[in-house]
Amino acid sequence: xxxxxxxxxxxxxxxxxxxxxxxxxxxxxxxxxxxxxxxxxxxxxxxxxxxxxxxxxxxxxxxxxxxxxxxxxxxxxxxxxxxxxxxxxxxxxxxxxxxxxxxxxxxxxxxxxxxxxxxxxxxxxxxxxxxxxxxxxxxxxxxxxxxxxxxxxxxxxxxxxxxxxxxxxxxxxxxxxxxx
Amino acid sequence: xxxxxxxxxxxxxxxxxxxxxxxxxxxxxxxxxxxxxxxxxxxxxxxxxxxxxxxxxxxxxxxxxxxxxxxxxxxxxxxxxxxxxxxxxxxxxxxxxxxxxxxxxxxxxxxxxxxxxxxxxxxxxxxxxxxxxxxxxxxxxxxxxxxxxxxxxxxxxxxxxxxxxxxxxxxxxxxxxxxxxxxxxxxxxxxx
Numbered sequence: 001x002x003x004x005x006x007x008x009x010x011x012x013x014x015x016x017x018x019x020x021x022x023x024x025x026x027x028x029x030x031x032x033x034x035x036x037x038x039x040x041x042x043x044x045x046x047x048x049x050x051x052x053x054x055x056x057x058x059x060x061x062x063x064x065x066x067x068x069x070x071x072x073x074x075x076x077x078x079x080x081x082x083x084x085x086x087x088x089x090x091x092x093x094x095x096x097x098x099x100x101x102x103x104x105x106x107x108x109x110x111x112x113x114x115x116x117x118x119x120x121x122x123x124x125x126x127x128x129x130x131x132x133x134x135x136x137x138x139x140x141x142x143x144x145x146x147x148x149x150x151x152x153x154x155x156x157x158x159x160x161x162x163x164x165x166x167x168x169x170x171x172x173x174x175x176x177x178x179x180x
Numbered sequence: 181x182x183x184x185x186x187x188x189x190x191x192x193x194x195x196x197x198x199x200x201x202x203x204x205x206x207x208x209x210x211x212x213x214x215x216x217x218x219x220x221x222x223x224x225x226x227x228x229x230x231x232x233x234x235x236x237x238x239x240x241x242x243x244x245x246x247x248x249x250x251x252x253x254x255x256x257x258x259x260x261x262x263x264x265x266x267x268x269x270x271x272x273x274x275x276x277x278x279x280x281x282x283x284x285x286x287x288x289x290x291x292x293x294x295x296x297x298x299x300x301x302x303x304x305x306x307x308x309x310x311x312x313x314x315x316x317x318x319x320x321x322x323x324x325x326x327x328x329x330x331x332x333x334x335x336x337x338x339x340x341x342x343x344x345x346x347x348x349x350x351x352x353x354x355x356x357x358x359x360x361x362x363x364x365x366x367x368x369x370x371x372x
Contacts, residue, residue: 016355019351019355020351023350023351023354029332029347054358055354055358058307058354058357058358058361059354061303061304061306061307061361062307062311062322062326062354062357063326064303064304064307065304065307065308065311065326065327066304066308067211067212067214067215067327068211068214068215068218068227069210069211069214070210070211070214070227070228070231071228074206074210074214074228074231074232075203075206075207075210077232078202078203078206078232078235078236078239079200079202079203079206081232081236082199082202082235082236082239083199085236085239085240086240087194087195087239087240087242087243088240088241088243088244089243090243090244091244
C-alpha cells in the first residue's frame with residue numbers, strides 16, 4: 001500500500017486523493033512521512049508536479065485576496081449604537097449554582113416523599129388478582145387523591161413558582177424591548 | 181512607541197468601564213467581520229448592517245467572553261450565527277452551489293464586458309469574484325482559513341462542525357472555487 005493513501009476513506013477517486021494530499025502539503029498539515037512521500041511523488045511524476053503547480057496558483061490567488069472594507073463611518077456607527085446599551089452581566093453571575101442545587105433538592109425531596117408515602121400506603125399482604133394489571137380503575141376514588149392537604153399545598157407552591165418564573169421572563173423581555 | 185494592546189487587555193479595559201476602548205476592537209476586526217457578513221449577505225448595505233449588529237451583540241455579551249479561545253474565534257462565532265439568523269429572517273436568496281441562477285448571474289456578469297475589460301481585471305479581483313459565487317459555507321470556510329487567521333479546529337468551533345469535516349469542506353470548497361474560476365473566468369485563468 002502507498003503510505004499516502006492508507007488513511008483515506010473508501011470511494012475516493014485517485015485524482016481527488018491526490019488533490020487532498022497536495023492541499024494538505026500546501027497548507028502544512030501533512031505529517032513528516034507524508035511530506036517526504038509527496039516530495040518523492042513530485043520529483044518522480046509529472047502529473048503530480050502539474051497538479052501541484054495548479055493548486056499552488058489557486059492557493060496564492062486566494063492568499064492575495066484582500067478583505068472587504070466597510071464604510072468610513074462604520075466604527076462610529078457601532079460606537080453610537082453601544083453608547084445606548086449596557087454590557088449584560090456574565091451568565092455565570094446571574095445563574096447561581098446554589099439556586100439550581102436548591103431547586104433540584106426540592107424536587108428530589110418531593111419525589112422521594114411521594115414514593116415513601118405511596119409505599120407506606122401499600123398493602124403488602126394482598127395476594128393479587130387474575131387481572132394482568134391487578135387494579136380495578138373503576139373503583140378508584142379520585143376525589144380522595146386531591147383532597148389531601150399535602151397535595152393541595154404542593155400544587156399551590158407550584159403555581160406560585162410558575163407565576164414567579166413568568167414574572168421574571170416578562171420583566172426581562174420588557175427590559176430588552178426598552179433597550180432596543 | 182507604544183506596543184499594540186492585546187484583545188484581552190482591551191476587553192478588560194472595556195469591562196472595567198472604559199467603553200470607548202471597544203472602538204479599538206471594532207477597528208481591528210471590522211474588515212474581517214464585514215467580509216464574513218458579505219459571504220452570507222449579498223449586498224454591501226445589508227452586510228454592513230449585519231456587521232454592525234455583530235459588534236453590538238459582542239459588546240453586550242463581552243462579560244461572557246472567558247478567554248478560553250481567541251477573541252476573533254468568539255467574534256466569528258457570533259458573526260456566523262448572526263448572519264444565519266439574518267438570512268432566515270429576511271429569507272434572502274442565498275447562492276447555493278447547485279442554483280442555476282448563480283451561473284446565470286455570472287454569465288451575465290461576464291457577458292457585459294469586452295475582452296479588454298476582462299484582461300484588465302486583476303487576478304485578485306477574479307478570485308474574489310469567484311469566491312462570491314460559492315455557497316456561503318464554502319466562501320466562509322475559505323475566508324476564515326485564509327483571512328481570519330483561524331486553524332481548522334477554530335473554524336470547526338465557529339461553524340459548529342468537526343475539524344475533519346471542516347478539512348474536507350475546505351478541500352472541496354477550493355475544488356469548487358477552481359471550477360468556478362475555470363468556468364466563468366477561463367480567459368483570466370489562462371493569464372495566471
